[in-house]
Amino acid sequence: MQTGKIYLIPTVLYEDALETIPAYLLDAVKDCQAFFVENDKTARRYLKKLWREMVIDDYEWRIIHKAEDSVSKEFLSMLRAGKNIGILSEAGCPGVADPGQLLVEVAQKAGISIKPLVGPSSVLLALMASGMNGQCFQFHGYLPIDSHERKKKIRELESDSVKRNCTQIFIETPYRNNALIKDVLESCREETRFCLAVDITGPDEKIRTLSVKEWKKNLPDIHKRLAIFLLHS
Numbered sequence: 695m696q697t698g699k700i701y702l703i704p705t706v707l708y709e710d711a712l713e714t715i716p717a718y719l720l721d722a723v724k725d726c727q728a729f730f731v732e733n734d735k736t737a738r739r740y741l742k743k744l745w746r747e748m749v750i751d752d753y754e755w756r757i758i759h760k761a762e763d764s765v766s767k768e769f770l771s772m773l774r775a776g777k778n779i780g781i782l783s784e785a786g787c788p789g790v791a792d793p794g795q796l797l798v799e800v801a802q803k804a805g806i807s808i809k810p811l812v813g814p815s816s817v818l819l820a821l822m823a824s825g826m827n828g829q830c831f832q833f834h835g836y837l838p839i840d841s842h843e844r845k846k847k848i849r850e851l852e853s854d855s856v857k858r859n860c861t862q863i864f865i866e867t868p869y870r871n872n873a874l875i876k877d878v879l880e881s882c883r884e885e886t887r888f889c890l891a892v893d894i895t896g897p898d899e900k901i902r903t904l905s906v907k908e909w910k911k912n913l914p915d916i917h918k919r920l921a922i923f924l925l926h927s
Contacts, residue, residue: 695776697774698777699779699806700778700807700808701722701780701809702810702811705740706814707816708893708894716813722809726778727753728778729779729781730765731757731758732783732794734757741782754777756768758794769797769800781798786814789810790833791833814894817863817922820863820894826924826926830859835864835865836864836865836866837864841877849882852882852925855886855925855926856927862926863923865921865923866923871919874923878925879909882906883927884905884906885907886927887903888905889901890914890916890921890923891921893921
């Protein structure tokens with residue numbers, strides 16, 4: 695029996711921004727027999743919006759979590775049984791700041807075909823609009839929660855940006871956005887550029903790059919809004 699394929703299926707960054715999803719993605723969804731997802735409720739709702747005729751109960755659904763051994767073994771077992779599997783992130787592209795990466799790693803080791811599909815990535819969209827260096831950049835995920843440790847990390851990122859002309863990209867839990875901004879403005883040089891990319895692809899999208907000095911004159915408030923941060927010095 696032929697081994698199944700893996701489709702890496704992007705999801706929207708903003709709930710109603712279906713126009714950011716290419717039409718060919720639906721062909722991949724229809725070719726799947728199972729889906730491994732971060733959240734089955736939101737994944738089902740999203741796929742149903744893409745394909746209204748989809749019968750949810752006709753497919754197998756599994757939660758990825760941290761891709762525990764039991765999940766990984768079931769994942770491989772389905773593929774070896776010839777089932778095509780779709781992997782979905784909660785937002786954006788699977789495998790990028792996403793636990794789906796762990797299943798992709800398992801598939802790579804097993805030599806199984808993986809099909810990454812085009813879709814919105816907050817990391818790349820923010821970088822594109824920031825005006826910062828797109829030749830050398832790093833994504834760091836979440837910075838430390840403790841303010842002292844976070845400031846230390848921010849200074850390290852700024853120093854590395856100076857040395858390598860590198861754009862530093864990171865995220866935060868929305869309710870801690872303002873605390874992160876405060877720490878960046880207190881830790882960085884005044885000439886360092888800092889970009890806030892907020893509600894990307896949404897109706898209130900705003901992507902703005904200013905120097906630390908300029909941001910201090912008009913402190914932003916993005917409490918509980920979806921954001922990604924970029925720094926270049």
